[in-house]
Amino acid sequence: MSAKRLIGFIFVLILLSVFGAFGLMSLILLWANANYGLAIILGILLVSIAFVLINPKGYPYRYMIPAMILLFILTIYPMYYTLKTAFTNFGTGHLFTRPQVVQKLLSDYYYIPENPEEYSFSIFVKLEDYKPTDNFIVVFKSLSDDELFIAPKPIAVQKDSEGNILLAESRMFSVKNDRATVNGVTYQLVRSSQDGSILSVSANGERYMYFYSPDDNTTKSNAPFYLSEIRGIWLKNAEFTNPMGQQVRLNPNRLYTDFATSERKYEIKVVTSIESGRAVQKNVVYNKKTGGVLIERDGYFYDIDDKGQEFAVEGYISNIGFKNFMKMFKDPRISGPFVKIFVWTFTWAALSVLFTFTIGLILALVLNDRKLKGTKIYRTLLIIPWAIPAFISVLVWKNGMFNETYGIINRFIVMGLFGAEEPIKWLSDAFWAKVAVLLVNTWLGFPYMMTITLGALQSIPDELYEAASIDGATGFQRFRKITFPLLMIAVAPLLVGSFSFNFNNFVGIYLLTGGGPAIPGSSTPAGATDILISYTYKLAFEGRGQDFGFASAISILIFVIVGGLSWLNFKLSGAFEEVNR
Amino acid sequence: MKKLALVLMVVFAVVSLLSAKVVVWSSENQIPALQKLAADFERDYGIEVEIQQVNFGDIKSKFLTAAPAGEGPDIIVGAHDWVGELAANGLLEPIPFLPDANQYYEVALNAFSYGGKLYGVPYTIESIGIIYNKDLVEDAPKTIDELEQMAMEVADDEIVGFVYDAGNFYFSFPFIAGYGGYIFKDTESGLDVNDIGLNNEGAIKGVSLIKKWFDEGLIPQGANYNLMDSLFKDGLAAFIVNGPWATPHYRDAGIDYGIIPFSEIELEPGVTPKPFVGVQGFMINAKSKNKIEAIEFAVNYIGSFDGQYGMFVGERRGTVRKDVFDFISKDAGPELYDVLQFSKSASVGTPMPNVPEMASVWGAMGDALGIVINDQDTVENALNSAVEKIKTAIGE
Numbered sequence: 004m005s006a007k008r009l010i011g012f013i014f015v016l017i018l019l020s021v022f023g024a025f026g027l028m029s030l031i032l033l034w035a036n037a038n039y040g041l042a043i044i045l046g047i048l049l050v051s052i053a054f055v056l057i058n059p060k061g062y063p064y065r066y067m068i069p070a071m072i073l074l075f076i077l078t079i080y081p082m083y084y085t086l087k088t089a090f091t092n093f094g095t096g097h098l099f100t101r102p103q104v105v106q107k108l109l110s111d112y113y114y115i116p117e118n119p120e121e122y123s124f125s126i127f128v129k130l131e132d133y134k135p136t137d138n139f140i141v142v143f144k145s146l147s148d149d150e151l152f153i154a155p156k157p158i159a160v161q162k163d164s165e166g167n168i169l170l171a172e173s174r175m176f177s178v179k180n181d182r183a184t185v186n187g188v189t190y191q192l193v194r195s196s197q198d199g200s201i202l203s204v205s206a207n208g209e210r211y212m213y214f215y216s217p218d219d220n221t222t223k224s225n226a227p228f229y230l231s232e233i234r235g236i237w238l239k240n241a242e243f244t245n246p247m248g249q250q251v252r253l254n255p256n257r258l259y260t261d262f263a264t265s266e267r268k269y270e271i272k273v274v275t276s277i278e279s280g281r282a283v284q285k286n287v288v289y290n291k292k293t294g295g296v297l298i299e300r301d302g303y304f305y306d307i308d309d310k311g312q313e314f315a316v317e318g319y320i321s322n323i324g325f326k327n328f329m330k331m332f333k334d335p336r337i338s339g340p341f342v343k344i345f346v347w348t349f350t351w352a353a354l355s356v357l358f359t360f361t362i363g364l365i366l367a368l369v370l371n372d373r374k375l376k377g378t379k380i381y382r383t384l385l386i387i388p389w390a391i392p393a394f395i396s397v398l399v400w401k402n403g404m405f406n407e408t409y410g411i412i413n414r415f416i417v418m419g420l421f422g423a424e425e426p427i428k429w430l431s432d433a434f435w436a437k438v439a440v441l442l443v444n445t446w447l448g449f450p451y452m453m454t455i456t457l458g459a460l461q462s463i464p465d466e467l468y469e470a471a472s473i474d475g476a477t478g479f480q481r482f483r484k485i486t487f488p489l490l491m492i493a494v495a496p497l498l499v500g501s502f503s504f505n506f507n508n509f510v511g512i513y514l515l516t517g518g519g520p521a522i523p524g525s526s527t528p529a530g531a532t533d534i535l536i537s538y539t540y541k542l543a544f545e546g547r548g549q550d551f552g553f554a555s556a557i558s559i560l561i562f563v564i565v566g567g568l569s570w571l572n573f574k575l576s577g578a579f580e581e582v583n584r
Numbered sequence: 585m586k587k588l589a590l591v592l593m594v595v596f597a598v599v600s601l602l603s604a605k606v607v608v609w610s611s612e613n614q615i616p617a618l619q620k621l622a623a624d625f626e627r628d629y630g631i632e633v634e635i636q637q638v639n640f641g642d643i644k645s646k647f648l649t650a651a652p653a654g655e656g657p658d659i660i661v662g663a664h665d666w667v668g669e670l671a672a673n674g675l676l677e678p679i680p681f682l683p684d685a686n687q688y689y690e691v692a693l694n695a696f697s698y699g700g701k702l703y704g705v706p707y708t709i710e711s712i713g714i715i716y717n718k719d720l721v722e723d724a725p726k727t728i729d730e731l732e733q734m735a736m737e738v739a740d741d742e743i744v745g746f747v748y749d750a751g752n753f754y755f756s757f758p759f760i761a762g763y764g765g766y767i768f769k770d771t772e773s774g775l776d777v778n779d780i781g782l783n784n785e786g787a788i789k790g791v792s793l794i795k796k797w798f799d800e801g802l803i804p805q806g807a808n809y810n811l812m813d814s815l816f817k818d819g820l821a822a823f824i825v826n827g828p829w830a831t832p833h834y835r836d837a838g839i840d841y842g843i844i845p846f847s848e849i850e851l852e853p854g855v856t857p858k859p860f861v862g863v864q865g866f867m868i869n870a871k872s873k874n875k876i877e878a879i880e881f882a883v884n885y886i887g888s889f890d891g892q893y894g895m896f897v898g899e900r901r902g903t904v905r906k907d908v909f910d911f912i913s914k915d916a917g918p919e920l921y922d923v924l925q926f927s928k929s930a931s932v933g934t935p936m937p938n939v940p941e942m943a944s945v946w947g948a949m950g951d952a953l954g955i956v957i958n959d960q961d962t963v964e965n966a967l968n969s970a971v972e973k974i975k976t977a978i979g980e
Binding site for chain 1: 811
């Protein structure tokens with residue numbers, strides 16, 4: 004190995020280890036966030052990158068790796084994720100995982116009992132160079148009997164990944180004769196000789212100065228320090244235990260200006276139940292206030308309120324097996340109109356391809372005529388429908404062209420030119436709405452067909468036509484025997500692509516008719532022009548919020564249908580064989 | 585070594601500053617008022633409030649993505665009808681206590697309540713009304729019958745007497761609810777989504793009225809929002825139904841318009857149309873690490889008289905506090921005409937249901953209105969199948 008290569012190798016190694024370190028860190032983070040799928044993929048990628056760069060045998064794959072990364076991130080992973088989601092109830096009400104929800108039930112649900120013991124409080128801090136520190140103690144005063152308590156600074160018992168305190172604990176000790184003993188240390192209150200207010204607390208030779216109380220306006224200037232350093236960090240998630248053993252927290256009902264006894268609403272307990280003759284130990288969440296165990300059903304925790312009615316507390320993501328897929332076939336509101344919508348989707352896609360291709364082909368043939376002057380201008384003009392964003396032109400069609408009373412088509416063409424008595428109900432009659440969507444889609448799609456056909460026409464050699472004209476072929480014969488077959492070799496795969504595109508052309512339908520007009524008397528949201536994708540959009544997102552699980556299941560079904568059709572199409576048209584030859 | 589310590593100190597200082605910061609996602613209009621409140625909050629509490637501008641249309645979807653991952657802002661501004669979805673997802677923190685709650689309009693607090701809890705501090709209220717062109721119509725009608733008559737008189741080949749987006753449930757709801765139709769029954773513990781009143785006697789009466797307008801040719805077939813908007817801007821429509829977002833454009837177009845609040849026009853003696861009331865307000869992220877600070881900022885700063893008044897000055901939209909309303913209406917000039925008229929309209933309205941189940945109502949009722957307007961089925965049948973659609977969509 005030459006010195007130059009060695010240096011190169013070391014350089015690659017350093018780069019790789021830096022890259023690997025970052026990769027590993029992301030991997031750990033992903034794993035910690037329970038994003039196992041992505042973590043595994045990242046792991047595989049890291050290993051393969053290392054392999055390719057270090058092993059000389061991997062040299063040819065060097066340029067494949069970036070493509071592979073993109074393939075994984077943009078295609079394989081979304082597919083995996085969709086597949087995974089299709090078997091869950093992920094959607095509105097089910098955004099978190101079960102452990103996250105249990106955690107939330109245990110830590111976020113508090114209630115203040117009806118007659119809580121409330122405490123006003125003052126904060127005493129230790130000063131250092133006349134500046135406050137976050138070494139503080141709290142003096143509580145019971146609102147019911149003026150009894151005093153002292154609590155040392157709480158101890159953080161739970162922190163999140165960023166170091167924020169999630170739970171801090173401390174105990175309250177009764178003050179008798181201005182003295183309290185805390186863990187063998189005696190705290191002595193020092194009172195003002197004038198009005199008897201507490202000036203400071205001394206303990207073990209340390210002095211805590213009176214600093215802040217929400218009831219005392221003279222300490223208002225200390226509020227920023229109290230709020231950001233003491234309450235913001237220590238007190239807001241602190242739990243004090245009073246001598247009676249009750250939990251005392253900041254009182255939300257007084258906007259955190261005093262403390263009150265509070266209770267955790269939910270706790271976990273273990274219950275033993277007999278399942279198929281065996282004793283099974285189970286962790287269940289129960290309501291401390293009512294004593295009732297939360298019912299888990301359909302991915303929700305249900306609790307029972309005062310009137311004995313069940314209500315959903317929190318929902319979580321759970322695997323529901325093939326339920327989403329079964330729903331498509333078993334639920335009559337989905338399977339009912341399915342055949343009708345499927346037939347229309349097929350018709351819509353096929354007719355869209357047929358119309359756009361026919362018009363595109365005719366225009367391309369005209370533009371390809373050498374005798375025609377100014378082809379560039381025509382071509383530019385004809386491409387305009389394609390160049391304008393569909394969002395805009397579809398709305399122009401909807402409001403400007405098809406409006407029943409004011410639309411240009413009805414006003415000037417149907418009634419003006421042809422003198423029809425009745426306007427055509429373009430968007431509110433089932434048949435005419437179908438005509439309208441096809442018309443607009445043809446308008447939007449023909450320039451694409453024209454462009455690809457023009458390109459394909461250029462590739463047909465002139466010699467063929469010369470030979471044909473020597474043999475005395477007519478123009479139509481030449482088109483039928485030479486132009487069209489040769490054209491199809493290049494264009495057929497694109498037609499199949501266009502079919503699949505229109506099969507899923509959500510925007511085309513949704514912007515113009517929104518799937519409407521509605522079918523009178525139907526109890527499903529299916530409209531006359533709904534195609535599979537727009538119908539399923541309604542089912543998944545216009546019911547009870549969002550239903551990503553169901554939407555994923557349907558998109559898998561659509562993928563299977565479109566994939567199957569495309570495969571069949573390729574087979575039948577023999578497009579691959581022709582191209583390969 | 586000392587240098588290193590200094591650098592570390594700076595890093596720590598920055599980190600500690602970062603940890604105690606309340607982040608608000610707000611759309612453009614409220615920003616100046618919020619910034620002033622943020623400065624007050626920082627002065628009083630030593631905690632920074634950062635106002636980040638997010639397009640109103642993006643706030644909900646971005647929040648739905650960011651909040652579950654624990655990365656969302658502490659406070660968002662939003663519409664009350666997001667509450668159901670966000671709360672059902674466990675992303676909203678209830679407001680435990682609202683000082684001056686009695687100063688707020690009940691409709692605004694109701695709008696932000698879900699399952700018996702308050703989930704936001706409202707700040708603005710809006711609803712629609714009837715807008716008329718004063719060049720075409722002399723006096724504001726007092727009843728719907730009068731409106732029909734006046735519209736008929738003024739209509740000719742070019743001018744349309746009455747036009748609005750009737751196929752859109754939002755704009756047709758006032759006439760349906762006025763006669764007693766309702767979407768979900770309002771109960772103590774929130775809306776009962778199993779009790780749907782969209783095919784009751786009142787709803788049928790309301791939709792029949794709308795159908796009559798089309799049958800008599802009062803409203804042209806194919807009427808929609810864009811058509812109504814452009815006809816009115818061109819001075820070619822006498823009466824329309826629209827909201828406060830549209831009037832500045834009409835003023836710019838040089839139209840001398842008047843606003844008839846729904847509270848001042850009668851369907852029958854003593855019965856007025858009841859529009860949807862939309863309320864906007866500030867909501868707290870349940871996954872925020874600064875919940876307490878965020879609640880305090882929302883409740884005591886944004887929700888205070890000064891905060892709400894500042895918000896009003898910045899936006900000139902209907903306020904939710906009675907004392908602010910009294911204060912501004914006391915010496916209201918002509919520039920506050922729109923706000924006051926639409927506020928009056930809101931006073932007879934009902935909040936748009938904030939439950940996630942509402943998603944299915946829009947489509948189903950839009951379909952029903954379309955069928956009725958196009959005379960494809962009777963009002964009863966259309967409404968019955970709409971209710972059927974809603975029930976199948978939400979019943980699982």
